Every structure is written in C-alpha cells, then in structure tokens.
Amino acid sequence: MKHIKTLNKVNLKKSIIKGGCGECQASCQSACKTSCTVANQKCEK
Amino acid sequence: MIHKYKLNGYNIVLDVNSGAVHVIDDVAYDILDLVDESLGETISQNKLVKLKEKYEEDDINTAYNELYSLYKDEQLFSSDNYEEYAKMMTNAPIKSMCLNVAHDCNLRCEYCFAAKGDFGTGRELMSLDTGKNAIDFLIQNSGTRHNLELDFFGGEPLMNFDVVKEIVKYARSIEKQYNKNFRFTITTNGLLLDDDKINFINEEMSNVVLSLDGRKEINDKLRVTPNGKGCYNAIVENYKKLISKRGNKDYYVRGTFTKHNLDFTKDILHMYELGFKQLSIEPVVSDPNLEYSIREEDLERVFQEYETLANEIISRKKKGDCFNFFHFMIDLDQGPCAIKRLRGCSCGNEYVAVTPNGDIFPCHQFVGNSNFKMGNINNSNIDHKIKKTFSNANIYSKESCKNCWAKFFCSGGCNANNFQFEGNILKPHRIACELEKKRLECAIMVKAATL
Ligand code: SF4
Ligand code: SF4
Ligand code: SF4
Numbered sequence: 117m118k119h120i121k122t123l124n125k126v127n128l129k130k131s132i133i134k135g136g137c138g139e140c141q142a143s144c145q146s147a148c149k150t151s152c153t154v155a156n157q158k159c160e161k
Numbered sequence: 162m163i164h165k166y167k168l169n170g171y172n173i174v175l176d177v178n179s180g181a182v183h184v185i186d187d188v189a190y191d192i193l194d195l196v197d198e199s200l201g202e203t204i205s206q207n208k209l210v211k212l213k214e215k216y217e218e219d220d221i222n223t224a225y226n227e228l229y230s231l232y233k234d235e236q237l238f239s240s241d242n243y244e245e246y247a248k249m250m251t252n253a254p255i256k257s258m259c260l261n262v263a264h265d266c267n268l269r270c271e272y273c274f275a276a277k278g279d280f281g282t283g284r285e286l287m288s289l290d291t292g293k294n295a296i297d298f299l300i301q302n303s304g305t306r307h308n309l310e311l312d313f314f315g316g317e318p319l320m321n322f323d324v325v326k327e328i329v330k331y332a333r334s335i336e337k338q339y340n341k342n343f344r345f346t347i348t349t350n351g352l353l354l355d356d357d358k359i360n361f362i363n364e365e366m367s368n369v370v371l372s373l374d375g376r377k378e379i380n381d382k383l384r385v386t387p388n389g390k391g392c393y394n395a396i397v398e399n400y401k402k403l404i405s406k407r408g409n410k411d412y413y414v415r416g417t418f419t420k421h422n423l424d425f426t427k428d429i430l431h432m433y434e435l436g437f438k439q440l441s442i443e444p445v446v447s448d449p450n451l452e453y454s455i456r457e458e459d460l461e462r463v464f465q466e467y468e469t470l471a472n473e474i475i476s477r478k479k480k481g482d483c484f485n486f487f488h489f490m491i492d493l494d495q496g497p498c499a500i501k502r503l504r505g506c507s508c509g510n511e512y513v514a515v516t517p518n519g520d521i522f523p524c525h526q527f528v529g530n531s532n533f534k535m536g537n538i539n540n541s542n543i544d545h546k547i548k549k550t551f552s553n554a555n556i557y558s559k560e561s562c563k564n565c566w567a568k569f570f571c572s573g574g575c576n577a578n579n580f581q582f583e584g585n586i587l588k589p590h591r592i593a594c595e596l597e598k599k600r601l602e603c604a605i606m607v608k609a610a611t612l
Contacts, residue, residue: 119189119224120231123608124493127235128180128502128569129242135498136249139308141344142257142512143497145505146446146526146575156490157497160308 134161163238164566165193168606169472175605177566178243181236182493184609188216188224200232244557247503251510251552254304259514259525260295262287262324263316268350268392271383272417272445272453278316280516280529286321287517292328294538295515300339302543309336312346313366314514314525319353322361329365346370350384351396359403367411371400374416375428375442382421383453401436413487415441419453423462426470433484441487444596446578457592464599471603475610489604491570502556505572509535509551523551526577551576551586559587561594571597 139160162177172190174183185193195208204212204225212221231237264285266278278284299309311332313325325347332343347362348370354362362369373396374380381391404412414437418425425442432440444463447454455463470486477483496502506512509523516528519538527533536543556562556573565571571594576586578593 117227119186119220120227121184122231122236123182123184123605123612124180126180126494127239128178128499129235129239131498132243132246132500136246136500138250138253138256138306138501138511140497140501141308142310143506143572144508144512144524144575145572146578156487156492157501158492159495159497159501161498 131159137161162198162241162564162566163193165190166602168602169468169610171606171609173602173605173609174237175566176231176237176239177569178241179236179239180493180496180569181231181239182605182608183231183237186224188212188220189228191215192221192225192228196228198238200229200238202229243499243503246500247555247557249500250504250507252549253507253511253552254306255299255302255511255513256306256308257310257312257507257512258295258299259312259314259512260287260292260328261314261316261514261516261525261528262292262318262328263321264517265320266315266317266350267320267352267386268317269385269387270350271385272419272447272451274446274526275316275528280316282516282529285517287324289324289327291515291517291519291538292324293331294519296328296332296335298538300335300341303341307340308342308344310344310346312348314348317350317353318347319349319358322353322358326361329361348372350392351399352392354396354399354403356402359399359406362403363407363410369403369407369412371396371403371412371414372416373397373400373414373432374418375422375425376431379422379428380416383417383419397435404437411439413439413441415443415487417445418442418455419445419447420455420459421453423459423466426466426473429470429484429486430473438484439487440484443488444593446581446593455592455596460592460595463596467599467603471607474607478607478611488600489607491601491604491608493605493608499569502569502572504552504555506575507552508576509533509554510548523547524577526575526581554586559589561589565594567594567598567601570601 143157165174172185264279269277336343344367345365346368347366350372377393380393384392414432429440444455449456514522514525515538521535522528522533535547556568559573562568562573574589578590579588580586582590
C-alpha cells in the first residue's frame with residue numbers, strides 16, 4: 117500500500133475463540149503496583 | 162470505532178475492535194475526517210470535491226481504495242460484538258492473591274495509600290498459620306486453574322520475611338500434589354535487603370518490584386524514615402546487588418511521580434544510569450487537596466513529559482541502547498485475549514487481598530474498608546455477593562468505557578480508584594483516564610517509530 121502502513125495483523129475477535137482460560141497473570145492497573153495496561157501482558161496459550 | 166491522532170510526525174489510526182494499528186499519510190487521514198463507519202465502494206462526489214482543494218484526485222482515489230480494502234478486511238471500522246462475552250468469567254475461580262504479610266513499614270512515605278503502612282488499622286504481622294491457610298484457600302478456590310499467583314505485599318513484606326520464606330516452602334511442598342504452579346512476587350522498599358533475602362528472592366520470586374522515585378533529592382523528599390531521613394543511600398546499593406545476581410528474571414524498579422517532579426523523564430534516566438533497565442514511574446494517586454497531587458491543571462504538563470520520555474526511548478532504541486518503560490510496553494500482535502481485556506485486573510473475582518489477620522478484600526486498595534470485607538481466610542467462607550458485584554465490572558458495564566477508544570488496552574481502569582474518587586467502582590476517574598490514554602498514544606507511536 118502506498119498511503120497506509122499497517123503495524124500489526126491482528127484480529128482481537130479471533131482471540132475470543134480460544135480465550136478466557138484465565139491462566140495468565142492478574143494485571144493490577146493501579147499506580148500502587150507495577151502493571152498498568154493489560155496490553156503488555158503475555159498470553160499463556 | 163476508530164481512534165486517530167497525530168503525534169511526533171506520525172498519523173496513527175487504531176481500529177478499536179480489531180486492535181489493528183495503521184500509520185497513514187495526510188490524504189488518508191483527511192479522508193477519515195469525512196467518512197462515517199460504513200464505507201461505500203467509492204468516495205462520494207462532494208467529499209472528493211472537498212479533498213481536491215488540497216490533494217490530487219488520483220491520490221485521493223488510491224488512498225480511499227486502500228482504506229476501503231482495510232474496511233473489507235475488518236481492519237477498519239470493524240464491528241463491536243464483544244458485549245455478549247462480557248458475562249463470561251463472572252464467578253471465575255480465584256487464582257491470584259495479594260498477601261499483606263506486614264501491616265507495618267520502616268518508611269513513612271508521604272503519599273502511601275496504605276496510611277504509612279498499617280492501612281489505618283494498627284501495625285500487625287501475619288502469622289505463619291494464617292499464611293498457610295491463605296495458600297490452602299487459594300488452592301481450594303482456584304478450580305482448574307494451574308498457575309496461581311501470590312504477591313507478598315505490605316506494608317513492607319521484608320519485615321516479616323521468615324514467614325514469607327515458610328509460606329513459600331509450604332506452597333512448594335504441596336503444589337504438585339494439587340497440580341498447581343505457584344508464581345511468587347514481592348514488592349519492597351529495599352531497606353532490609355541483605356544477602357540472604359536477595360538470594361531467596363532471586364531464587365523463588367518470578368518478579369520483584371523495587372521502589373525508588375528516581376533522583377536522590379526527589380526520592381528523599383517523600384520516601385523517608387520515621388525520623389524524616391531520606392532512604393536513597395540505603396537502598397540503591399541493595400538494588401544493584403539484587404539485580405546483578407538476578408540473571409534473566411523479571412524485576413522492576415518503580416517510582417511514583419508527584420507534582421514535585423513533573424520532569425520525571427530525568428528520574429527515569431537517572432535510574433537507568435544507575436544500571437537499572439526495567440523501569441516504571443507512575444502518577445501518585447492522592448487526594449487532590451494535597452500539595453503534591455496531580456490535578457486536572459497538571460495534565461498538559463504530564464502529557465508533554467510522556468512525549469519527552471517517548472522521544473528519549475525512540476532515540477535510544479535506534480542506538481541500540483535501551484531500557485523498558487513499563488507503561489509504554491504494549492504488544493500489538495499477541496497481547497491478551499479479548500476476554501481478559503474485558504475486565505482487566507478482575508479484582509474481587511479472580512484476585513483478592515488478604516490482611517495479616519486473614520481478612521479478605523477485593524484487592525489491596527480496598528483493605529481496611531469494612532464495607533468490602535469478603536470474609537476471613539481462617540474460616541474460608543467468602544461473601545459471594547461482593548464477588549458477584551466485582552465480577553460484573555467490565556468495560557461494557559462501565560458506561561464511559563463502552564464508547565472509549567482505549568477500552569481494550571485499559572480494560573476499564575482501576576475499580577479502587579473509581580470508588581475512591583467517584584464513589585462507584587463502575588465510574589472511571591477522569592484524570593486516570595486521560596493519563597492512560599496519553600500513555601497509550603505514546604506507546605503506539607513508539608512502536609510506529611521503531612518498527
Ligand atoms: S482495583 Fe485497582 S488497585 Fe485493585 S487490583 Fe484492580 S487495578 Fe489494582
Ligand atoms: S492466558 Fe491468554 S487466552 Fe488465557 S485468559 Fe490469559 S490472555 Fe486469555
Ligand atoms: S480510559 Fe477510562 S473510560 Fe477509557 S476504558 Fe479506561 S477507564 Fe474506561
């Protein structure tokens with residue numbers, strides 16, 4: 117593409133199918149613990 | 162829904178529901194200003210006429226075609242059909258616990274949310290029996306979950322380290338039998354670290370959070386001992402030692418910034434120069450009337466500082482000289498599944514906090530608020546009404562999150578802050594939202610600049 121560069125090929129929707137297993141780390145979003153965004157979390161699957 | 166913004170010379174578009182991120186040129190950016198969520202195969206005449214004031218017709222058409230193909234691929238204006246999944250994981254097993262082994266602290270940091278260590282309920286250490294009961298409770302309530310997390314917290318957990326060691330030993334002795342895998346973490350102010358504790362932590366804890374606010378004068382202003390002395394000199398060498406012996410295991414040196422150091426990039430760089438590579442500095446959460454609080458009128462300044470930090474990271478990354486700033490770490494390709502993103506921390510549902518006497522609360526920030534007490538570890542009944550309330554907190558039950566572009570990265574913010582500032586766990590706290598969104602914009606831009 118000439119006008120657009122896509123940074124990632126994802127579709128969050130697909131993650132629903134195998135998702136929700138609950139094996140990943142809990143992610144406190146608050147300032148008192150270092151975690152904040154869930155976006156930096158690893159999926160365990 | 163999309164979110165588009167310009168930052169640092171990049172035109173960035175996030176397609177909220179698919180998670181796709183695009184960097185686009187000016188023509189495409191301006192086209193997106195004119196279209197709505199359902200794109201037609203070609204651009205309409207009146208829009209074309211308008212855009213021709215600025216761009217060549219050919220360019221407009223090719224840019225439109227490219228946008229249209231993303232739209233067809235569900236990478237732009239993709240639909241939102243997550244709400245029906247928001248009810249999943251209600252009443253999930255408990256798999257994660259914050260164990261407040263010490264409601265006591267050897268520092269008196271001004272901004273401490275735990276009322277200088279004792280959560281306002283008196284200084285107290287957890288007994289080994291209560292600690293063991295907590296492990297049993299977690300195993301019993303974790304259903305089929307294999308990975309269980311236990312964070313040693315306080316107050317200052319090193320003030321009760323013998324009990325910490327014994328709790329770890331106990332959990333390790335029974336985890337196989339129940340087909341569980343414990344992951345321990347600890348958060349410390351570093352004062353009591355010695356060789357023995359360092360070795361134990363490096364051996365057993367999958368992550369360790371080391372508190373330090375950056376430059377000496379900044380750290381020592383608010384992180385003080387009971388007689389008012391700063392703690393910088395006492396802890397920095399301990400951290401260096403711990404990290405030098407830690408190998409590849411995770412750690413974070415984390416600080417808090419307040420109104421006193423809105424130039425916190427300097428604190429991050431200072432910590433980096435000390436040799437610390439995994440860094441985090443977070444906004445203080447405090448009553449807006451306190452002089453060091455971050456208030457509405459400080460937001461612009463903080464935004465600017467996040468940009469300064471982002472630029473610093475970009476230029477270092479390009480030179481191959483790099484550190485991780487926790488708040489800008491974002492995995493655009495394989496982050497957590499959408500189900501997890503619907504509710505983030507899952508406090509009071511999958512995650513609970515336990516006090517030295519065994520009382521259970523939805524999370525460490527609710528500790529001490531008797532309205533939220535869920536039970537006691539020593540008699541192992543829990544209040545399912547509270548658990549249910551918390552399990553329903555997700556980005557579709559929070560009105561302002563539903564339509565927020567950041568929802569799949571933020572997951573609805575911090576329920577405890579919501580309660581503290583807005584009196585309702587479902588009502589996001591505006592300042593926290595604005596900071597979160599700015600960090601995300603910076604984090605995505607850093608990706609765009611360094612890919
Ligand atoms: S409510 Fe806030 S402090 Fe508590 S676990 Fe969730 S994000 Fe962390
Ligand atoms: S481990 Fe992966 S799939 Fe399972 S809940 Fe966590 S993010 Fe979702
Ligand atoms: S930024 Fe605020 S409104 Fe947006 S998802 Fe997070 S908590 Fe909700």
